[in-house]
Amino acid sequence: MTSFLFDGDNTAPITILLAHGAGASMDSPSMTATAKALATAGFQVARFEFHYMAARRYGHRKPPPRAETVNPEYIKAIADLRARGVTGPLIIGGKSMGGRVASMVADEMFAKGEIVGLVCLGYPFHPPDKPEQLRTKHLAGLKTPTLIFQGTRDEFGTPEEVAGYGLSDSIEVVWLEDGDHDLKPRKSISGFSAGDHLKTLAETVRDWMAQPSTSSS
Numbered sequence: 235m236t237s238f239l240f241d242g243d244n245t246a247p248i249t250i251l252l253a254h255g256a257g258a259s260m261d262s263p264s265m266t267a268t269a270k271a272l273a274t275a276g277f278q279v280a281r282f283e284f285h286y287m288a289a290r291r292y293g294h295r296k297p298p299p300r301a302e303t304v305n306p307e308y309i310k311a312i313a314d315l316r317a318r319g320v321t322g323p324l325i326i327g328g329k330s331m332g333g334r335v336a337s338m339v340a341d342e343m344f345a346k347g348e349i350v351g352l353v354c355l356g357y358p359f360h361p362p363d364k365p366e367q368l369r370t371k372h373l374a375g376l377k378t379p380t381l382i383f384q385g386t387r388d389e390f391g392t393p394e395e396v397a398g399y400g401l402s403d404s405i406e407v408v409w410l411e412d413g414d415h416d417l418k419p420r421k422s423i424s425g426f427s428a429g430d431h432l433k434t435l436a437e438t439v440r441d442w443m444a445q446p447s448t449s450s451s
Contacts, residue, residue, distance in 0.1 A: 236307075236314040237288070239281040242273030248443055249278040250325045250353065251315055253308060253332025256298040259287055264416045265329060267432055268355060275436035280320070282311045284335075301334050301369075308335050312348055325443070327353035330390070330415065333382075334358055334369060340378040351448060352380040353439055356415045359391030359399065368399070376402040379448050383435050385413020408438055 239260055250272055254260045260281040269279040284304045286296040312326065326336045326349050333354030340352045360367050380402075386393055386409050393409055401407070410417050410431045412424035417435070419426045442448055 235317075236282050236311045238311075238315065238318070239269070240278065241269040241281075242276075242278040244278055246276055246278035246322075248276075248323045248325060248350075249280060249315070249320050250327065250439075251280050251282070251311065251336075252326075252355075253311070253328035253335060254281070254283060254287060255328070255330035255332055255356075258329075259283060259290070264418075267428070268329070268435070271429075271432035271436040272439065275440045277325075277436075277439070278320070280315055284332075298331065301331055302338060304335055305339050308339050309343070312343060316348075323350045323443075325349060325351045325353055325439070327355065329355045330358050337376065337380070338372060340380070341376060344378040349378065351443065352376075352378045354380070354382045355435075356388055356417060357382045357384060357391060359396060362389040365395060370399050370401070373399070373401050373405060376404050378404060379442075380405040381439060381442055382407045383410060383417060383438075384408070385410050385415065385417050385419070385431075387412055387419075388415045390415055406442075408435075410434065 254265055260283045265281060269281055272279045284307050286299055289296050327333050328336050336352055343349045359370055384407055396407060411426055412419035413431055417431050418428045421427050
């Protein structure tokens with residue numbers, strides 16, 4: 235059974251399931267701050283870890299696997315969350331690699347009525363300094379309603395690069411000014427704090443789910 239960390243009220247009308255990035259756990263400061271911001275906006279948030287990351291808690295230093303190899307783990311996490319009694323609308327997503335994995339299983343889960351949307355936080359469009367190694371092929375035909383939150387300083391995909399990717403019309407990219415891969419801005423330069431961007435993120439997801447085109451999916 236998948237282990238979860240929960241934030242927010244378990245009677246919340248919508249639950250968001252989040253997976254971590256390649257190098258940081260589900261209880262990293264970035265993941266924790268994001269989960270709490272979404273909970274404040276009225277969601278129940280569940281976080282989980284892929285097996286390789288969970289193993290690190292017991293001293294087994296496993297490198298991140300290829301993202302597609304953990305797709306079954308994400309699908310199992312959805313099933314295990316339902317087995318725990320979470321029956322309402324579900325959004326899936328995650329930070330960096332976690333969001334990428336979620337995006338690869340999203341259409342299967344959306345077609346089955348298991349999820350209503352996808353939220354990616356700092357999508358790794360390509361490895362840093364390797365813009366030719368794109369991870370976008372499946373995003374061209376994605377049918378699941380999707381929000382991607384990306385910092386304008388994110389070295390995994392800049393506004394100029396992403397504008398040329400030909401993403402599905404189901405995807406909306408929300409750019410957070412001066413944000414890095416963790417969506418954190420330099421306040422002295424941008425005038426925004428990390429808290430400002432997380433508040434924007436959470437409120438954007440809330441407003442997005444209130445739209446008839448999304449809430450009726």
